[in-house]
Structure formats: C-alpha cells, structure tokens
Amino acid sequence: xxxxxxxxxxxxxxxxxxxxxxxxxxxxxxxxxxxxxxxxxxxxxxxxxxxxxxxxxxxxxxxxxxxxxxxxxxxxxxxxxxxxxxxxxxxxxxxxxxx
Numbered sequence: 892x893x894x895x896x897x898x899x900x901x902x903x904x905x906x907x908x909x910x911x912x913x914x915x916x917x918x919x920x921x922x923x924x925x926x927x928x929x930x931x932x933x934x935x936x937x938x939x940x941x942x943x944x945x946x947x948x949x950x951x952x953x954x955x956x957x958x959x960x961x962x963x964x965x966x967x968x969x970x971x972x973x974x975x976x977x978x979x980x981x982x983x984x985x986x987x988x989x990x
Contacts, residue, residue: 946964 945968946961
C-alpha cells in the first residue's frame with residue numbers, strides 16, 4: 892500500500908503541531924505553578940513578619956537562645972496561666988512541650 896506525499900506532509904504537519912501544543916502547554920503550566928508558589932511565599936513571609944512584629948523580635952529568632960523570652964511573650968500575649976503548655980515547632984514538629 893502506497894502512501895502519497897500529500898499524506899506524509901499532513902502527518903508531519905500534525906506531528907509538529909502536536910509537539911508544539913505539548914511544549915507550550917508545559918510552559919504555561921510551569922509559569923502558573925511558579926506564580927502560585929510566589930504568592931504562597933509572599934503570604935508566608937508576611938505572616939512571619941507579622942508574628943515577629945507581634946512578639947517584638949528584632950533580627951532572626953533563635954529558638955534555643957530566646958526560648959524563655961518567647962514563652963513569656965506568648966503567655967503575656969495570650970493571657971494564659973502557668974498550667975498551659977506551649978509548643979514551638981522549628982524544623983520538625985514532634986510536639987515536645989517546652990513549658
């Protein structure tokens with residue numbers, strides 16, 4: 892069975908169109924994903940800045956050195972008593988009580 896040159900050209904054209912559609916779709920999806928990641932990053936940084944301002948911390952917070960100060964500020968902020976446990980999760984949260 893012979894396939895004419897016209898059908899070969901149509902097949903090549905359709906293959907090229909399909910490859911271009913896949914590539915452009917991948918680029919568009921990647922750009923949308925990056926846009927959402929940037930939005931989440933900006934919101935997270937804003938929340939972190941708000942918490943730092945709320946707790947009156949300057950610079951970086953070191954949970955090991957500033958532990959007692961952080962607990963005191965959290966207790967004053969929430970007006971809770973000594974019997975309440977406060978949990979601080981740094982890198983992994985295994986819910987160890989620091990109070």
